[in-house]
Amino acid sequence: MENKNFSFELIKECPHTGARAGILHTPHGDIETPIFMPVGTQATVKGLRPDDLHDMEAQIILSNTYHLFLRPGHEIVKKAGGLHKFMNWNKPILTDSGGFQVFSLADMRKVSDEGVEFKSHLNGEKIFITPEKAIEIENALGADIIMAFDQCTDAKEDGGASYAEALEARRKTKLWLERCVKAHNNPNQMLFPIVQGNIYKDIRAMCVEDCLPYAKCGIAIGGLSVGEEKSIMYDILDFLNPILPHDQPRYLMGVGSPDCLVEGYARGIDMMDCVLPTRIARNGTAFTRKGKIAIKNATYKEDFSPIEEECDCYACKNFSRAYIRHLINTNEMLGAELLSIHNLRFLLKFAKDCRNAILNDNFKEFHDEFMASYKIKNRF
Amino acid sequence: MENKNFSFELIKECPHTGARAGILHTPHGDIETPIFMPVGTQATVKGLRPDDLHDMEAQIILSNTYHLFLRPGHEIVKKAGGLHKFMNWNKPILTDSGGFQVFSLADMRKVSDEGVEFKSHLNGEKIFITPEKAIEIENALGADIIMAFDQCTDAKEDGGASYAEALEARRKTKLWLERCVKAHNNPNQMLFPIVQGNIYKDIRAMCVEDCLPYAKCGIAIGGLSVGEEKSIMYDILDFLNPILPHDQPRYLMGVGSPDCLVEGYARGIDMMDCVLPTRIARNGTAFTRKGKIAIKNATYKEDFSPIEEECDCYACKNFSRAYIRHLINTNEMLGAELLSIHNLRFLLKFAKDCRNAILNDNFKEFHDEFMASYKIKNRF
Numbered sequence: 001m002e003n004k005n006f007s008f009e010l011i012k013e014c015p016h017t018g019a020r021a022g023i024l025h026t027p028h029g030d031i032e033t034p035i036f037m038p039v040g041t042q043a044t045v046k047g048l049r050p051d052d053l054h055d056m057e058a059q060i061i062l063s064n065t066y067h068l069f070l071r072p073g074h075e076i077v078k079k080a081g082g083l084h085k086f087m088n089w090n091k092p093i094l095t096d097s098g099g100f101q102v103f104s105l106a107d108m109r110k111v112s113d114e115g116v117e118f119k120s121h122l123n124g125e126k127i128f129i130t131p132e133k134a135i136e137i138e139n140a141l142g143a144d145i146i147m148a149f150d151q152c153t154d155a156k157e158d159g160g161a162s163y164a165e166a167l168e169a170r171r172k173t174k175l176w177l178e179r180c181v182k183a184h185n186n187p188n189q190m191l192f193p194i195v196q197g198n199i200y201k202d203i204r205a206m207c208v209e210d211c212l213p214y215a216k217c218g219i220a221i222g223g224l225s226v227g228e229e230k231s232i233m234y235d236i237l238d239f240l241n242p243i244l245p246h247d248q249p250r251y252l253m254g255v256g257s258p259d260c261l262v263e264g265y266a267r268g269i270d271m272m273d274c275v276l277p278t279r280i281a282r283n284g285t286a287f288t289r290k291g292k293i294a295i296k297n298a299t300y301k302e303d304f305s306p307i308e309e310e311c312d313c314y315a316c317k318n319f320s321r322a323y324i325r326h327l328i329n330t331n332e333m334l335g336a337e338l339l340s341i342h343n344l345r346f347l348l349k350f351a352k353d354c355r356n357a358i359l360n361d362n363f364k365e366f367h368d369e370f371m372a373s374y375k376i377k378n379r380f
Numbered sequence: 381m382e383n384k385n386f387s388f389e390l391i392k393e394c395p396h397t398g399a400r401a402g403i404l405h406t407p408h409g410d411i412e413t414p415i416f417m418p419v420g421t422q423a424t425v426k427g428l429r430p431d432d433l434h435d436m437e438a439q440i441i442l443s444n445t446y447h448l449f450l451r452p453g454h455e456i457v458k459k460a461g462g463l464h465k466f467m468n469w470n471k472p473i474l475t476d477s478g479g480f481q482v483f484s485l486a487d488m489r490k491v492s493d494e495g496v497e498f499k500s501h502l503n504g505e506k507i508f509i510t511p512e513k514a515i516e517i518e519n520a521l522g523a524d525i526i527m528a529f530d531q532c533t534d535a536k537e538d539g540g541a542s543y544a545e546a547l548e549a550r551r552k553t554k555l556w557l558e559r560c561v562k563a564h565n566n567p568n569q570m571l572f573p574i575v576q577g578n579i580y581k582d583i584r585a586m587c588v589e590d591c592l593p594y595a596k597c598g599i600a601i602g603g604l605s606v607g608e609e610k611s612i613m614y615d616i617l618d619f620l621n622p623i624l625p626h627d628q629p630r631y632l633m634g635v636g637s638p639d640c641l642v643e644g645y646a647r648g649i650d651m652m653d654c655v656l657p658t659r660i661a662r663n664g665t666a667f668t669r670k671g672k673i674a675i676k677n678a679t680y681k682e683d684f685s686p687i688e689e690e691c692d693c694y695a696c697k698n699f700s701r702a703y704i705r706h707l708i709n710t711n712e713m714l715g716a717e718l719l720s721i722h723n724l725r726f727l728l729k730f731a732k733d734c735r736n737a738i739l740n741d742n743f744k745e746f747h748d749e750f751m752a753s754y755k756i757k758n759r760f
Contacts, residue, residue: 042706042707042710042712043703043706044707044712044714046712046713046714047713047714047717048714049694049698049714049717050698067710071706071709071710072681072702072705072706072709076681076682076702076706079682079684080684080700080702080703081684086700086702086703087703088698088699088703301452301456302456302459304459304460304461314429318429318430318468319468320460320466322452322456322460322466323423323460323466323467323468325452326422326423326451326452326456326466327422327424329451329452330422330447330451332422332424332426333426333427333713333716333717334424334426334427334428334429336713337427337429337713337717
């Protein structure tokens, strides 16, 4: 399928790292890369409104096919006029295929070449998802970027997938990708193939080969940030960078701590998403340029300064750490809302700063300075 | 204490009912009465931001002394520069005295003339609140309008307070009011005495007499909407209307369904507050001019119209019933936020419509038309 609705312009490349700045053109507008994508699992970024997302300069958000298939059902979203209209978000949307959730949330999976039979994590209802079904759902949802249905394997050192399991998952992922491509025929949606292969570089390379014929304007990397150490992920990204299509955006799925963002961008990644910023917000944790802070800490009891002096988000412009601490301690929704706004704005601004550093030829310095001052955990 | 920071202008009175339109001047701005006041128990109207409250034209909000005393503590709010600054709300605020919560939430009460000893509903800590302490806390919070510390009695027909109990509560309430007045010396805060007396009219009349010497620019009616039938409350309000100060705003505490609003206004009430609009919002219930609707109802599954076509709130201008239903069904915070915005805007707009009807000499018709079309429950 030819597609003139999507194109990717590579504007600048960092001479010292793999970092790239570009623009991805989509039917709902342009996306300036590298970018972080807020996650709105159930057609809402938890606690926030579309206006908040516009204010924080979100360019694209992600939503989850598995969740929307279960509730409210893709047919209802289709009748509403698609996901953009349903949730009142007129900029680009990306949907995953549901593959990851089927393998992480659902019970009693039976995986065959045909597809996956599983029980809904909500009501135990038996469901059968095939690549064709995943594409049908994603077509109905109507996101700009949609993902192929794939098989994701665990990458934990202690009990992750064996080489044989990863190889078998690769076989199914390839088979399913071919069927996804065949089933998909909406020119307003760009299908991204997903590179699996776990921590095994030769399988990763096979997966890239599998994807290449079908990657038209974007390719995704799945099966990382699923339990392995960060250094292992970076090693895989270093390995993949030279063999991924140079002229297409690369999307690293489900990764979103500040250090992973800058390290991912440094390895040629253009797009990333994660529930981390909103999930930790609900637990009272805020990103700062020096590392995360737990706002419940007694240190902030009488701290009437904003989360970060230099931050331009709604939370930092209007409220103190002491107030947000009070909201979190009393389980008030506004606490989660304000920290979600801050954490997302932090990552979006950080992605923009990374992009500007690439454009201004100082990404390497930017990267090094940030990594020197940011407190990092080795585990996700 | 003389007070030039507060005054009440009575602009218009309905010739057929007791309804009145006025303006209450306060240090943080004017309040056009009759009015409904959103409740922000813990220094936040649940789920909403100050901007939302401005957008929906809230003129004054209420916050709860008991809750803020427990968390974060009034000293912290004082250090923050007061409640207005702490929660970033620059219009008028009213705080209750904590009396109602002490009698409804706290455990193991020991009531004496001196005050009330009780255990915190949060951690069981033993606390002693006196009228002086209540005023000290309210002074620290710094609301524009503060309430006297009173003893509220149940008014349920099946097991409410006896005549003797109501009489004893009146005695304490009078004693405590005198001590509150003595303890209070901040000219930027207007102290409202509270008329108790349960469902006993002669005790209500005594309470009015008790309050009159201390009511300078406002008087409150407590101990209603606590279990009795609405008709009993209306009867008490009819009784009180002619004996309350004519030139001061009258605040009916804790009442806020649309029918109670219009019926209360018709009986000379100028101010009302209630958690109802935000509480039912979190359960998925929306006000409409025809009555309440439960958005979870399957009827709304594919209803892509707004909650109310004619409503100008953020929820109605941007989202469908089907979408809000999905959010409530999936326990997404945004569902509660949107319904809270709608329900509060509904009541604020309704109060404004009542006021305009009074100003335009057609409040009686407005009242009758509304009551004829709105589905009412006899119980609170």
